[in-house]
Amino acid sequence: MANGDAALAPQFDDAEQQRTASNLGIWIFLATEILFFGVLFAAYAITRVRFPEAFAAGSRLTNLPLAGTNTAVLVTSSLTMALGVHAARHGARRALVGWLGLTVALGCAFLAIKAVEYRVDYLEHLVPSLDFRYAGPQADQVELFFYLYFFITGVHALHVLIGIGCLATIAVMASRNAFSAAYFTPVDVTGLYWHLVDVIWLFVFPILYLISRS
Amino acid sequence: MTNRADTRPMVYIVVWLALLALLAVTVGSAYLSLGWANTPLNLAISVTQAALVMLFSMHLRSAHPLMKIIAVIGFFGIAILITLSLFDVLTR
Numbered sequence A: 001m002a003n004g005d006a007a008l009a010p011q012f013d014d015a016e017q018q019r020t021a022s023n024l025g026i027w028i029f030l031a032t033e034i035l036f037f038g039v040l041f042a043a044y045a046i047t048r049v050r051f052p053e054a055f056a057a058g059s060r061l062t063n064l065p066l067a068g069t070n071t072a073v074l075v076t077s078s079l080t081m082a083l084g085v086h087a088a089r090h091g092a093r094r095a096l097v098g099w100l101g102l103t104v105a106l107g108c109a110f111l112a113i114k115a116v117e118y119r120v121d122y123l124e125h126l127v128p129s130l131d132f133r134y135a136g137p138q139a140d141q142v143e144l145f146f147y148l149y150f151f152i153t154g155v156h157a158l159h160v161l162i163g164i165g166c167l168a169t170i171a172v173m174a175s176r177n178a179f180s181a182a183y184f185t186p187v188d189v190t191g192l193y194w195h196l197v198d199v200i201w202l203f204v205f206p207i208l209y210l211i212s213r214s
Numbered sequence B: 001m002t003n004r005a006d007t008r009p010m011v012y013i014v015v016w017l018a019l020l021a022l023l024a025v026t027v028g029s030a031y032l033s034l035g036w037a038n039t040p041l042n043l044a045i046s047v048t049q050a051a052l053v054m055l056f057s058m059h060l061r062s063a064h065p066l067m068k069i070i071a072v073i074g075f076f077g078i079a080i081l082i083t084l085s086l087f088d089v090l091t092r
Helices: A015-050 A052-060 A064-089 A093-123 A139-175 A185-209 B009-030 B035-057 B065-090
Strands: none
Touching: A015 A052, A015 A139, A015 A185, A015 B065, A052 A139, A064 A093, A064 A139, A064 A185, A064 B009, A064 B035, A093 A139, A093 A185, A139 A185, A185 B009, A185 B035, B009 B035
8 A cells, every 4th residue: 555655754654544644634623623613612701691782782883685695605615525535436537627616616605795894884983982873772782793803703704714725736746746545645635624614614604793683 | 534525515515505494494594583592592403504515525424433423522612611600690
């Protein structure tokens, strides 16, 4: 198995052990990412329990059509990523590059829609510290909601940006024939990261945008 | 073999359609006045969506047990963090 396998690092017995080690590494990293966002979710839960009305009022001011569209975009990018890993597993280079390109495009679309959303928020005077105006009751608590809104969505957008950078790198490597059916660990590992960023958004979306719309 | 069990592309497409359908349900439910039930319903849908992505797209279903344990530890950590923090806030 190991004979002439250029992709096998010397510390591993075989490709299987190497792959398991890489997967273990990325899963430990993903667990720390879950905990990192977990702290933000905990901050959100505590504040929301204390100021439920203000959080409902703040949530109604967020832009659901744009955020809903963005959720669909990110979920779709998860599909193209999964199909990319599938192509890599079968050594289909052209299909792999195509799926990675599509995933990068969808990631960029997500960030573009996010930017439009932030602009709308700014025009509606909803950006704390910079320009926040709210005429209703509990204005300070509504502002607190928007601090969390910008921090959580901002950190998530940063993760999407990093993911786009990794995917673009992998796409260039793939186009230079760096991967084969026997070795595609970087594609696999980047895919796992991209899916996790999607999973985190699936929680961010309802807690910020869907508190009380009726 | 670890993470080598092949998933057919059709599975990913079915997962994608399920995720979009659940998105429609969770957005739609936000416009219904369900009282206290709105948030648990939204979160239950999120958990279902996350499980679909992690089990099928991230191949956790066929992964090495070690990966499964680590993924569970991450979510278990959050659960402890949020639950114990809320114990404090809610019992002041």
